[in-house]
Amino acid sequence: MQILRSLPQYSRLVDTHAGFMPWVLAQGMKNARVKLTDVLLWWCDRKCPGCGGIKLGKMAICETCKGFGAREVPHEAEGLLISEHIGEHVDRARCGTIAALKLMKGLKVVAAQTVSLARH
Numbered sequence: 001m002q003i004l005r006s007l008p009q010y011s012r013l014v015d016t017h018a019g020f021m022p023w024v025l026a027q028g029m030k031n032a033r034v035k036l037t038d039v040l041l042w043w044c045d046r047k048c049p050g051c052g053g054i055k056l057g058k059m060a061i062c063e064t065c066k067g068f069g070a071r072e073v074p075h076e077a078e079g080l081l082i083s084e085h086i087g088e089h090v091d092r093a094r095c096g097t098i099a100a101l102k103l104m105k106g107l108k109v110v111a112a113q114t115v116s117l118a119r120h
């Protein structure tokens with residue numbers, strides 16, 4: 001919780017008019033902020049609380065996670081829905097970054113050509 005609260009993005013992510021909050025509210029979920037926060041926390045740290053993600057309990061396979069090493073998304077179906085929604089945004093953000101990087105490369109080439117043209 002502390003980690004999430006200290007993130008500068010946190011307030012933006014649960015802002016009623018920005019981030020994921022409007023979408024969660026639009027789904028008509030009760031305790032939207034609590035659920036969104038819990039799912040965001042799960043995204044930050046999904047290690048199983050029983051075994052700390054090492055998949056083993058004291059003697060055998062961890063009972064909490066059945067050896068998966070991760071805990072389940074909180075708030076069941078609604079939590080899953082929020083998680084999927086966040087996942088889509090994460091994917092989109094990644095694609096956006098790659099596209100931006102490609103654009104940057106293109107701009108650098110153009111800039112380099114402009115410079116070399118100006119020199120000759």
Ligand SMILES: [Zn+2]
Nearest residue numbers: 048051062065
């Ligand atoms: Zn476990």
